Amino acid sequence: MQDRSQIYSEEEYRYELENRMKNLLWTVSGDYDLDVNLDLDSFRESQYITLYDAVKQGAFARYFSKDEFGMYLVKKLYMGADEPSLAGLAQMCVDQAVLQKITVERKGVSTLRKKAFGDILDRDFDRLARRNDPVARMKIAMLQQGLDGTYTAGKMVREQVEELFSLQNAEDTMDVIRKVDGFYNRLVDPHFEKEHGTLEQVLSVREADLKKFDWQDFLDENATEASLEEMMRQANSSTLPEDEEEAEEKKHRAGKILITEEDIKKMYSYIELHFGTSYMDAREQERLNRRICRGIHADCKLYFTEGILKGCVRENNTYVLAKRTSEMNERFYRQNQRISRHNIAALGDILKRSLQARNEDDTQISDYGTVIPQKLWKVGRTSDTKLFLKQFKKNNSDFVVDVLIDASGSQRSRQHMIALQGYILSAALTRAGIPHRVLSFCSFWDYTVMRRFREYNDPAEADWNLMEFTSSSNNRDGLALRAAADGLLARPEENKVLIVLSDGRPNDLVVNRPNAKNPAVYTGDYAVKDTASEVRRLRSQGISVLGVFAGEEQDLQAERKIFGKDFAYIRELSTFAHVVGRYLRKQLDEQD
Structure with missing residues (x-):
């Protein structure tokens, strides 16, 4: 001290x-x-x-x-x-x-x-x-x-x-x-x-x-x-x-915000006002908080929304800013429409080919099935009974994907690029027929806000919701990973994949309130270790976790600590489909 x-x-x-x-x-x-x-x-x-x-x-x-x-x-x-x-x-x-x-x-x-x-x-x-x-x-x-x-x-x-x-x-x-x-x-x-x-x-x-x-x-x-x-x-x-977020990060590291009990009472309405109303029943949300917000996240809460543009309380400046950001994201897409469509088609085709290969009938030598004439000489001469070919049906419907996007303030300078990458990924998964959900996350005060862009079986039109991506506040990556995995683990599909688009900088300013259980500032090595631990825990539960990194090179080391060898570094938009497709194809092949 x-x-x-x-x-x-x-x-x-x-x-x-x-x-x-x-x-x-x-x-x-x-x-x-x-x-x-x-x-x-x-x-x-x-x-x-x-x-x-x-x-x-x-x-x-x-x-x-x-x-x-x-x-x-x-x-x-x-x-x-x-x-x-x-x-x-x-x-x-x-x-x-x-x-x-x-x-x-x-x-x-x-x-x-x-x-x-x-x-x-x-x-x-x-x-x-x-x-x-x-x-x-x-x-x-x-x-x-x-x-x-x-x-x-x-x-x-x-x-x-x-x-x-x-x-x-x-x-x-x-x-x-x-x-x-x-x-x-x-x-x-x-x-x-x-x-x-x-x-x-x-x-x-x-x-x-x-x-x-x-x-x-x-x-x-x-x-x-x-x-x-x-x-x-x-x-x-x-x-x-x-890059204003670099300056803000210095402020974050300096300490905590002290708030009063009166502030706590106002907090929920403030979250509604600036992030949109919640689509989740209050009792269900409270049950999730009790089950998920444990350990070093025990004093935190989760908030599930479809964003301020879809759940507006009143048209304040945050609403106006979100609307203009969405317009700028759409403009950036139009400026890169040709390369975006190419990426969607290329990544979608990579996934479809891999799934089709999984869906092709496989044949193996067996002791029943279609007779193999060349092996009939063994009858009565050997004890080998495997004289037949048996066909096995494969099923490509056992994959499900969650896409989780870091929407903290440190992403502001590249939020148009992140919106486009999220859209390409979602549209390609739709093209391949893979059920998937897309969420973003940021943290404000003691709330981690989970913004839903599309649900697993939504139509293709829902992919365009990614153009509403906007970034603000902080990011508590470990808790967001845990919250996303909770829904993913409940899916019936056998093979589950979680793709995390982030800059490798978990950083959350802690709200220091009376009787706080975990007053430590969630930043630096403390936050990186927690996020890496959460990734390892999810992998032990059978979820394949991939980090897609689009941050600055100085943060690469933290990204490696979090995701190990399973992370993709996107330097140029033109390589997005190739880099991400290579990883996803590897997951499909390994689960075959």
Whole structure:
């Protein structure tokens, strides 16, 4: 246990650091009433990134209107923009807009910027290179140019980068807004103006409309409520992380949320409001909780729903966000329709061929059946009575599959890809005639929410429900696996397969309430070991468990610990059918 002196020292350190950062920011901005979000945790990773961020925010507040810019970003998000992409473009444009102004006035900023860019490249280059989209390539080029004045890029990227650099001559906030909006509509979503609105329409959104959708109901990843003011504050921060879940994960590891008994009473209605009503009878759900939520999950509960779009209590912002996410998922499918259909056909055919092989009649030499003329010479001469061929019927109806998808906030940046992978898998299983169920899971407070997309014998139309996939909050993988397996084990089929789509990062912020039995934070090795233990337990019960990994390479080791050799690493969508089909065919063959 940490002693009081250590805690006090840590608090003193953070207080002193925050004062230093704010003094720097106030000095640059000239505004001693300015209050912005500073990422103090990143100071340990790179003091230069944190210091330069304070300088940059202060400079932007001095030369431009942070309120006008922040309001534009909030309105663009309200109209349906993708938050990580918009934030990434905003970061780059803010940097270029203040660069000339601040370096002319303060010569030391140029050196600080170079060191910060070097640290950013060391930390993020591999991730940006793997993304390989126009925004990522622009950022790499901007960072390289900031280091030594040169960068390497193709013609199309160079054109965008030179346009970005022209922001160094920006005269007012609207110059910055126009550039961010133009980049977003051109590089991220070319259909945005047609489907959602022009810049003029975005800016014409009234504050009354924003407040009407009750932004304070928007769930962030720390299980708190974010007000409109908080969203604007974050939007103005030039260090909005491109993967916000990484920042939230640091907060999660820091401790627990303490809630009151009054909060506990409100919890169920809050879950209904933001995840949709439950399709399960309350008594049945309570019986499941008593049977499944045991051991380290003893203080947890399960909640079964078909999602907020199908079980809406009222049209709050969570509903609006889910609807827009569904539209973006469908748009991503249309953009990848040809390769998706190919994957569905290829995977479906792989499974059908394997099942047909299992269904073909098998023949064996026996002591009764159809006589084999060539063996008749043995009659009366040997004691061998196996002179016949007997046909054995095989049955391909003894397979059932559950697909379980991690829907936690760490999946947000790739939720359109996960929705598409889930749809491909479900549609291929339907094509092969294999009964299957598709669920997603996330955890909020002490509830693990199991979202059902389709049941085992639903028609093919139900596969399209995967386009409603959205991610939020945390993930308690061990409990979700146990809950999915409970339904799978009740199926009559002899051979059962559970496919888990995840990023290999079980992480659940524990709600610390009175008399909690398991106050430990469900994260890191503790969570990985529990999830791996659950996988082994399910395999011992006869369930074949496969992990389909679509996360970052640094999480591969955790994925291996959880699933052993039975996990598939999906690097490209084009390989999805081949990689997953190879595993499923292996399961079919081994059970033959």
